[in-house]
Amino acid sequence: MTRFFKTFTTALLVTGAAFPAMASARPMTAEDLATLKRMGSVAVSPDEKWAVFDVTETDLETYDRSSALYLLDMNRDDAAPVRIVDAPGKSEHSPAFAADGSLFYLSDASGSEQLWHARITAGDQVGNPVQASDLKADIAGFKLSPTGEKIALWGDIARDCPTFGCDHSGNRAEPGPGTGREYDELFIRHWSSWETPGNYSRIFAFDLKDGKVAGDGAALDGDLVGDSPSKPFGGGEEIAWVPGEDGLFFALRTADRNEPKSTNIDIYGAKADGTGTVNYTQSNEATDTLPAFSSDGEWLAWAAMERPGYEADRLVVKLRKQGSDEDEAIALTKDWDRSVGSIVWTPDNQYLIVTAQDVLDHPAFAVEVATGKVTRLTAEGNVGTTIPLQDGSLIFTMNSLQAPTDLYRRAPDGSVTQLTNINGSELAEIDKVEIERFSFAGANGDTVWGQIIKPEGATGKLPMAFLVHGGPQSSFGNSWSTRWNPKVMAAQGYAAVTVDFHGSAGYGQAFTDSINQDWGGKPLEDLKLGYAAALETDPQIDGERSCALGGSYGGYMMNWIAGNWPDRFDCLINHAGVFDLRAMALSTEELWFDQWDHGGNWWSRPNPEKWNPVNTIANWKTPTLFIHGEKDFRIPYTQSIMPFTVAQEMDIPSKLLIYPDENHWVLKGKNSVQWYRTVFDWMGKWTATDMQDSKGQ
Known part of the structure; x- marks a missing residue:
């Protein structure tokens, strides 16, 4: 097994943004996660002096959200972002600069989403916005x-x-006189x-x-x-x-x-x-x-x-x-075994700046147009927007397991400056976490990577929160998430463990492809080996107290674990997971995903029941929390009602949390807080010391 701790750290020493003095820190809460500011779109002015970005803010009492625009002078080291539009209760977002330096953005200030326009004056002030559409x-x-x-x-x-827009643009699925919808073909x-x-x-x-x-x-x-x-x-x-x-x-x-x-x-x-x-x-x-x-x-x-x-095939950069x-x-990148997520030209047209998942990170890379040579530009973290400048610098957004998105500048010499710290005061009050990467020999002897996230300076044994990512062709990497956040889980006194099993992205296309028609095979083997590797890597983890959590494919894996690894975990948390592959195949909307991953439509698959969790319910016994949104059409919410019914019928401790106003993801502030509170209560109940004592009697 290989241990890997904070490689590239020295390359990401940052300067510039003001960081508040450390206050008396405390564990992070679900309320913190729901109310931290969220940076969105970023634009840079043609003279490269100004950056404008939108920030979504959440009311601490009502959890209502709105977005606002902020202006940053990138030529001043001591500059702080300044809000440029003051319209309480309204949202401004998606800024962009025109060639003459004027600013355009979208806002609902008029009652609908329309285009607005403003100019930055000679005195470095933003003039009064004007509705442009x-x-x-x-x-x-x-x-x-x-x-x-x-x-x-x-x-x-x-x-x-x-x-x-036209006056007659009604819903043609409702011909009347009743409320019924009529469809002749998919999508419905x-x-x-x-x-x-x-x-x-x-x-x-x-x-x-x-x-x-x-x-x-x-x-x-x-x-x-x-x-x-x-x-x-x-x-x-x-x-x-x-x-x-x-x-x-x-x-x-x-x-x-x-x-x-x-x-x-x-x-x-x-x-x-x-x-x-x-x-x-x-x-x-x-x-x-x-x-x-x-x-x-x-x-x-x-x-x-x-x-x-195949929606998870490798995206190769092409030039014409x-x-x-x-x-x-x-x-251009046919010999680079990574799938690009964005493409931007440098001003001199000599390079393309791309992003791609690479092991546990999502960095920015420079691709030389003349040769296809790829050079990594950023270290650890999850890079989003990239904006190359005339002098060879790169403006980019980035987040990590430690902190949400902020704005950075990479100089031509490779040094990085953090330009914003929009949650600085809030994060100063929150305990940091320790993050350790580890690797092990997984299925077929292939190298598989994982992470351990735990409270900084924690003493004594820590129960494990074993997180299984969705996708399945994605990664539980070094990025910030409001829906599956290892930092807030670790803050509750857990060692959060993630494993990028076979099928994950960032390890070459063959590794990603390997989950095809093997949903319950190599991934489960990797998870079992990863569980053991985490315990070997960090003896502080208490392997006798653990809960597994997952959403989407990760939720499928909770159902699969319940029937195929039933003695390992004290509890399971299953968010929007697949329970019955047949029902999934006949009710999901994007059929290409289900049909590629399982070898065709339901009636033409060579062995359709092989990886179907519904066939293993005789082995179920682990207490399970099921969560789903009624507006989830990717994995319909009946996929949680069915296993909850099974658990109830079998007298297995179980609970169902259903949201009438959420889809495949839980996005609303109050719902997010409820989600985490319910999850933490469930985990705490089944990993408590007194519960372990009663199990041993």
Whole structure:
């Protein structure tokens, strides 16, 4: 077994942001987690002096949330972010600078999501904001053209509506006279909402005149039918203006009967007047996304998968020269066994800045355009937004297991400065945690990585909180989460242990692929070996007092553990986990995921029942807490009602927490607090010393 503690630490010594003096610290609470500020979108002015970012803030009493814009002078070492719009009860977000240095953003100040405009004056003050659009539909996002003369807006618009919003855009799924919905094909629902036939996420291009949206705009989808940006999570990263030309590129998957089984997202180009729509990736039937143009407009970069139907395939950076044929595209990172998550050109067009999961971190990398050589730019942590500057510096956002997102600058010499510390005073009152990485030989002898997170300076034995990530093609890495936060779990007196089992991301595509049609095989073997490796790595962990927790695929694993590792844990916490693979296959919405991972639709799988937890309930005996949201259409909430019913029928101690207003994730402030309190109570009940004594009698 290999121990690995804080590699790269010296590379991330930061300066700049003011850090409050350490107060008398205390353990972190669920209330802390729900109310810490959350940095969102970031923009840098053309002169690279100003950074503007939005911060979501939570009322400490009501848990109501709103977002505000903050301005930071990046040329001053002592600068502090200044709030630039004061509109209590309203939200401002998604800032972007135009070529002339003026600021645009979205706000609900007018009663709907519209575009707003402000200027930074010669005295370094922000002028009074002016509403820049008054459209019938809410604006979901926007992207300014390089010249600032045009703007792309997108939102949910009826396909037969020629403008950005029409009076007749009702729900076509409800023909009346009753309340029934009618559907002729899938999707009927997606992620957390029922579909409205004929409505799609659509992009319109508008002129900008005197800082305001002008005219009716032009729809860019032409004869295409589908969502752009893609749903449910696509955004501006799927749209790119062509520098020096009057056109845009965008990603879209055709909406038809085959859509729930298709990952064939293509990149299209169109003129800003909505004409000349062309599919630039027609020959690839897998995903193409993240279009990004070099500043001279000569090269298009994008990310492409190879295997149709596989949403976790490796995203390889491709390059195509304007005017060339599709088969002349260059697979720039074909020899780098990582999957990119974002793409941005440097101002000199010599490099692409990308992010990718790499073991337990999600760093930024520089990819040399001429050679494809990849260089890691950041150390430990989870990098989000990246903005390269003219002098070779890099502005980026980053979070970690220790702290939420803040803004950083990497200088050309590699030194890193923290520019913001938006939760500094709050974090100064909270105990830190100790984080140790470890590796071990997992299934097939492959190296598997894990982490141990425990209260700093804790004494005595600590019960284990064994966290199993969802996905399953993801990672429980060094990142901040409001939904599954090891720091707040460790603060309750636990050693939180994570294991990146076979199927996880960041270890090469073969490792990710290895979970295919093996949900209950190698991953469970890794978890068993990882449990033992954690105890060997840290003798402070009490292996006789432990609870396992997981959501989504991690929740599936709780059901699988209940039947296949029933003597190990004192309790289980199962959030939105799959219980019956047959019911899952016939009720989930994105069919491509379920069908790829299990070898086809239910009736064509070679051995459909092999990894089905419902078949192992005779072995169940572990006390289990089940949690689910009624708006979860990825894994419908009946997948928690069924195992709860089983546990009740078998007289196994069990509890069900169901949210009528949450989806696959618990997002609302009060609900989050309730989630953690319920989880902590359940864990505390079954890992208490007196409970252990009674078990031994």
